[in-house]
Amino acid sequence: xxxxxxxxxxxxxxxxxxxxxxxxxxxxxxxxxxxxxxxxxxxxxxxxxxxxxxxxxxxxxxxxxxxxxxxxxxxxxxxxxxxxxxxxxxxxxxxxxxxxxxxxxxxxxxxxxxxxxxxxxxxxxxxxxxxxxxxxxxxxxxxxxxxxxxxxxxxxxxxxxxxxxxxxxxxxxxxxxxxxxx
Amino acid sequence: xxxxxxxxxxxxxxxxxxxxxxxxxxxxxxxxxxxxxxxxxxxxxxxxxxxxxxxxxxxxxxxxxxxxxxxxxxxxxxxxxxxxxxxxxxxxxxxxxxxxxxxxxxxxxxxxxxxxxxxxxxxxxxxxxxxxxxxxxxxxxxxxxxxxxxxxxxxxxxxxxxxxxxxxxxxxxxxxxxxx
Numbered sequence: 001x002x003x004x005x006x007x008x009x010x011x012x013x014x015x016x017x018x019x020x021x022x023x024x025x026x027x028x029x030x031x032x033x034x035x036x037x038x039x040x041x042x043x044x045x046x047x048x049x050x051x052x053x054x055x056x057x058x059x060x061x062x063x064x065x066x067x068x069x070x071x072x073x074x075x076x077x078x079x080x081x082x083x084x085x086x087x088x089x090x091x092x093x094x095x096x097x098x099x100x101x102x103x104x105x106x107x108x109x110x111x112x113x114x115x116x117x118x119x120x121x122x123x124x125x126x127x128x129x130x131x132x133x134x135x136x137x138x139x140x141x142x143x144x145x146x147x148x149x150x151x152x153x154x155x156x157x158x159x160x161x162x163x164x165x166x167x168x169x170x171x172x173x174x175x176x177x178x179x180x181x182x
Numbered sequence: 183x184x185x186x187x188x189x190x191x192x193x194x195x196x197x198x199x200x201x202x203x204x205x206x207x208x209x210x211x212x213x214x215x216x217x218x219x220x221x222x223x224x225x226x227x228x229x230x231x232x233x234x235x236x237x238x239x240x241x242x243x244x245x246x247x248x249x250x251x252x253x254x255x256x257x258x259x260x261x262x263x264x265x266x267x268x269x270x271x272x273x274x275x276x277x278x279x280x281x282x283x284x285x286x287x288x289x290x291x292x293x294x295x296x297x298x299x300x301x302x303x304x305x306x307x308x309x310x311x312x313x314x315x316x317x318x319x320x321x322x323x324x325x326x327x328x329x330x331x332x333x334x335x336x337x338x339x340x341x342x343x344x345x346x347x348x349x350x351x352x353x354x355x356x357x358x359x360x361x362x
């Protein structure tokens with residue numbers, strides 16, 4: 001019941017929110033390490049809704065839906081593997097979802113964010129810090145990063161469970177441009 | 183005409199022979215493997231060996247410029263001496279260019295080279311997919327060229343030893359020197 005209420009609330013939110021996340025000026029990327037070699041990947045397709053007013057950060061709201069099929073790991077072969085069953089299994093789980101549950105100030109221009117991340121049917125609480133900077137007349141640039149353990153979400157099954165070659169920790173980074181009046 | 187290469191030159195030669203063959207073999211194997219942790223591991227080993235070759239060839243070239251190699255036996259025809267001379271310098275060039283093109287390719291593809299998994303080498307190029315693909319081809323063509331020349335080099339050495347029955351191979355393997 002509580003979950004349903006949340007869903008209802010979230011489905012209503014985008015219609016009410018006057019602030020918009022500008023997808024072409026926003027980016028969700030990640031840094032993964034293979035044999036200690038850092039490489040960057042991005043998710044090309046995602047939809048985000050957010051409401052953020054630095055004067056009242058506690059009232060902030062955010063939700064994000066990423067299409068794992070849009071992943072680019074910097075390697076064509078890597079992309080094929082990444083959408084496959086051992087990784088995102090994008091056919092069965094076409095969406096990665098994040099819903100913020102709480103935002104709190106954490107220093108000047110810096111905030112802490114809590115929320116639930118659902119990947120491959122597994123929901124785990126995650127938290128991240130982000131910064132907010134003015135961009136344009138009414139925009140906010142929100143930059144943050146969060147180290148995630150890929151195995152918490154069954155990312156990498158079979159041989160890929162081995163973390164000696166491909167590290168368990170993946171640094172996920174987001175840079176969002178939010179425009180409009182909160 | 184029993185003059186042979188000194189210990190340092192022989193050390194460079196045989197260490198380089200081992201490393202170049204190892205890098206070429208790893209390069210062959212890794213591109214045939216399906217994408218797997220094992221393959222990623224071998225890619226790294228291949229790069230480590232390649233970087234070692236690149237470093238070693240620079241030191242070797244400095245050494246070579248300061249030391250004259252022993253002369254070829256007087257019986258070797260002039261054209262063969264010229265071909266041998268050119269082959270040796272092209273080998274040096276490829277021992278430099280093959281790993282360098284690999285490093286550039288890796289940079290362009292967005293994967294920095296981390297030597298021995300410890301030291302991250304600077305990226306010499308920014309990430310550029312098309313350039314990465316081009317450099318992949320350049321790297322493969324140069325590596326095949328190197329493999330071909332190594333083959334010729336080995337065939338020539340064996341021909342000198344077993345057909346001409348001269349002292350050319352013995353310059354690099356003093357144990358093989360013929361008595362008398």
